[in-house]
Amino acid sequence: MNDEPLLRVDRLSVAYRLGTGMLGGRRKVAAVQDVSFEIPKGATFGLVGESGSGKSTTGRAILRLLQPSGGRIVFDGRDVTAFGRRTPLSYRRDVQVVFQDPLSSLNPKQTVRTTIGQTIRRHRKLGGRELRREVDETLDMVGLSSFHGDRLPHELSGGQRQRVAIARAVAVRPKLIVCDEPVSALDVSTQGQVINLLTDLQRTLGVSYLFIAHDLDVVRHVSTTIGVMYLGRLVETGPADEVCTAPVHPYTRMLLDSALVPDPVEQAERRARRRALGRGGEPPSPLAPPPGCAFHTRCRWASEVCGAEVPQMTSTGPARRAACHHAGDPAMTG
Amino acid sequence: MTTSADITPPEEQQRHGAARRPVRASRLRRPAVLWCAVFLGVLVLVALAAPLLAPYDPLALDIKNKLASPSVAHWLGTDDLGRDVLSRLIYGARTSVVASAEVVAVALLLGVSVGLLVGYLGGLWDRVTMQVVDALQAVPALLLALAMVAVVGNGLVKAMFAVGLVFAVSFMRVTRAVVLAEREQLYVDAARVTGLGRAHIVFRQILPNVAAPLIVQASIAAGTALLIEASLSFLGVGIDTTQVSWGGMLETARQFQSEQPLLPIFPGVAIAVCVLLYNLLGDGLRDAVGVRDPAAGAPARSARTRTRLSVVERRPAEAAPASAPADGTLLSVRGLTVAAGDTELVSDVSFDVRKGETFGLVGESGCGKSVTATAVMGLLPGAVRVTGGSVLLDGRDLVRLGERELQRIRGERIGMVFQDPVAALSPSHTVGHQLGEALMVHKGMTRKQAAARSAELLSLVGVPDARRRLADYPHQFSGGMAQRVVIAAALACEPELLIADEPTTALDVTIQAQVLDLLDDLKRQLSMSVLLITHDLGVVADVCDRVAVMYAGQVVEVGSTEDLLLSPRHPYSEALLAAMPHGAPVERLATIPGRVPPAWDWPSGCRFHPRCPYAVERCGEGRPEIADGARCVRAAELTLKGVR
DSSP: OOOOOSEEEEEEEEEEEEEEOTTSOEEEEEEEEEEEEEEOTTOEEEEEOOTTSSHHHHHHHHTTSSOOSEEEEEETTEEGGGSOSSOOHHHHHHEEEEOSOHHHHSOTTSOHHHHHHHHHHHHSOOOHHHHHHHHHHHHHHTTOOGGGGGOOGGGSOHHHHHHHHHHHHHTTOOSEEEEESTTTTSOHHHHHHHHHHHHHHHHHHOOEEEEEESOHHHHHHHOSEEEEEETTEEEEEEEHHHHHHSOOSHHHHHHHHHSOOSOHHHHHHHHHHHHHTOOOOOOOOTTSOOSSSTTGGGOTTOOHHHHHSOOOOEEEETTEEEOOTTTTOHHHHO | OOOOTTOOOHHHHHHHHHHHTHHHHHHHTSHHHHHHHHHHHHHHHHHHTHHHHOSSOTTOOOGGGTTOOSOSSSTTOBOTTOOBHHHHHHHHHHHHHHHHHHHHHHHHHHHHHHHHHHHHHOHHHHHHHHHHHHHHHTSOHHHHHHHHHHHHOSOHHHHHHHHHHHHHHHHHHHHHHHHHHHHTSHHHHHHHHTTOOHHHIIIIIIHHHHHHHHHHHHHHHHHHHHHHHHHHHHHTOSOOTTSOOHHHHHHHHHHHTTTOTTTTHHHHHHHHHHHHHHHHHHHHHHHHHOSOGGGTHHHHHHHHHHHHHTTSOOOOOOOOOOOOOOTTEEEEEEEEEEEETTEEEEEEEEEEEETTOEEEEEOOTTSSHHHHHHHHHTOOOTTEEEEEEEEEETTEEGGGSOHHHHHHHHHHTEEEEOSOHHHHSOTTSOHHHHHHHHHHHHHOOOHHHHHHHHHHHHHHTTOTTHHHHTTSOGGGSOHHHHHHHHHHHHHTTOOSEEEEESTTTTSOHHHHHHHHHHHHHHHHHHTOEEEEEESOHHHHHHHOSEEEEEETTEEEEEEEHHHHHHSOOSHHHHHHHHHSOOSSOOSSOOOOSSOOOOGGGOOSSSTTGGGOTTOOGGGGSSOOOOBTTBOOTTTTTOOOOOOO
């Protein structure tokens, strides 16, 4: 038995350069800092956070669309961060992506068949007829018909476009798909269809997902494990259900209480909790994160140590970790 | 494994495709563009077939017949050496076409390849190239051509090469700009992730997007090249004596026009007409390809409706089936019908917003909720009209008011908040200026009073340090704070009704909660009513007292928030609730099969019946009315599941 995870992200950091200063000095801003998590084969890791939390940056680093400034990404036993400038084709086959906005993630000038076909041909030399059959099969897998292949992206509905983006990703039978907000641009009823499709594909293909989203309810639904990010750092990880029902980090609690549910009774309770927690304040600018725990400026339980020291991820239970100086403090769970 | 609920039948797909594609094609078929293309095609044909068409050798001298007027033998007369003007014009076309073609070819080849390269590579390459290019662009094309001729000797090919070089700069700029924009598109990232190489991405993914602007550029460059060729020949530096050029003909004509006044007319007209044609073609093409493709779906469609619509005359709003609004009602929408041409976007929408309540209008995209809101505010775009019903604000029908009166009501009695706070604020004025303006116009305040009141408003909506922040520009506010500013602006004149169209959709979850809390507090504090348009039933559960669910342009259910969410009476409300993931995960999310039909394709009978699990035969007939809060003929017999 081999229990090595499919993907291991180890203390990953990504820094963006903020232009060049007048005297040639370069300002850097840390978009992701010391993020570590693992994705086992066939599992889904959900990454939740608000804008500026660095969740998409993490995904882009794994996709090698960005060069990390520190840490390691190990995929299937291979050190991805050691690849150098050229990404091996096998990695390009194994790791695929589905972006948020299917309209801009599909080339407006290419038909669905071209888009999917060129992906397949890059990795397998197929003749015209075989390629056609392969594209049709892929379309069928995502619930589209052969005739959709001849459409241009703008001729499809939002849900259909996202199916095409998913088809492009699964066409080469990847082991990991990074889903970056795959349903947040869709209507409620279409959202459900796409989520169901993703879970179906996971069952039949055994693919793993890194599921990035801002909506905790959606992430909880699809993920086995959840990671919550705030201002570039992972603040809590654990099994999806446990994190959502018994959050440890105050930010996770704030996220949960802020999420809206269509149940008026439950929503009234959440609302009361949310109001009791106070306004919550403004999120600090990611360009100038506060010292210590980045959340301490909005945290009700913040003490002196929170503004001085960066809390490290520590175990708070089986398979659970959180980065909070007051984790497990009885005052906080009350 | 076809879970595929949003598959549309092929016929329907085909119809949509067919309806959309001709938009561009038909624009290309506009007479101006077509005629230009035909004439230029003829010009090229003439140039190619010059030896066949020309009645004489253009260089054959016939001194006896010099400077002859048009006759049967020489249709356009002869020049100072007795050469046939018509033949020379025909051969001159050849020179012009060759010159234009060379310039465009050099410019395209050089400009596009350099543009693609530096655009995609970026960084140092880009910066250095752009410096060189800026320097090059400072040199006029004609001057460079003259210098080239002076250095390497006479000759059309050499001179035109120099012109092509200068033109390559503008081609390069266009290409680079498009590449820079496209490089950031997600589809390029997606292509990289699938392992497609750099060359493939540049040539197969990005290049096709450059094509449209380049065609326009090429057409205009061809015209200018023709003009430059004529100028050079006129100055006698372009061509040698074995070639015929319109410019050269003009120069000859200049010398002999006192003896033969017709001489300058023919080459002059030829040059003018050809340049004009090239430019008109360029303009026409620009209009035709002006719509950028990614967005082509939407704008193209609206453009189409617009043209169709202008024919439809405005029908006066019909008298509303006026049931007097109940007491305590502030806004009463009665039978509101909005149409774009013969396509109804919103049909017979009725609801009441009571004083001091938050009323939610909820539905998926395309259900008509935003159209309803814009109709209430009287802000419908030109081609879309209210064709029936009324919007009563305290008993006064807004639909019948003129624009001036409406404007006053919008300023003083109705406040508005939109989805994107940054777009709702002017980027070039301070927040204090924007808030103060409204107060001075509508409330007649002095500048000082307005500033004081603005600060009050900002602190009312929870902007910390309000007085100092009045001097800030909108981009200095975060999304949440900017939305607070927009709300403050909407409250400036103490409106009785606040219309908020997806006010929290663009905000982060924790900020969304804060803004909703703010709206709720303000409603109580200022005892105003709020009409909240949203797609999110969670928002409804959080702040709305009553709610109307819209589907395909109709209100399908209306009632108190609790009733509607806990025991919905319309199958669509039930389906929407079931489709939202919340609480402990279930094996599969419930979905609604199919998708919202477009406005021009609403089904007969109940508009939801093709997607409804409870539909029976009679659901497809008639026009179900809203009864007891639900527009469903089976409402009484169904027991539907709420959120619990």
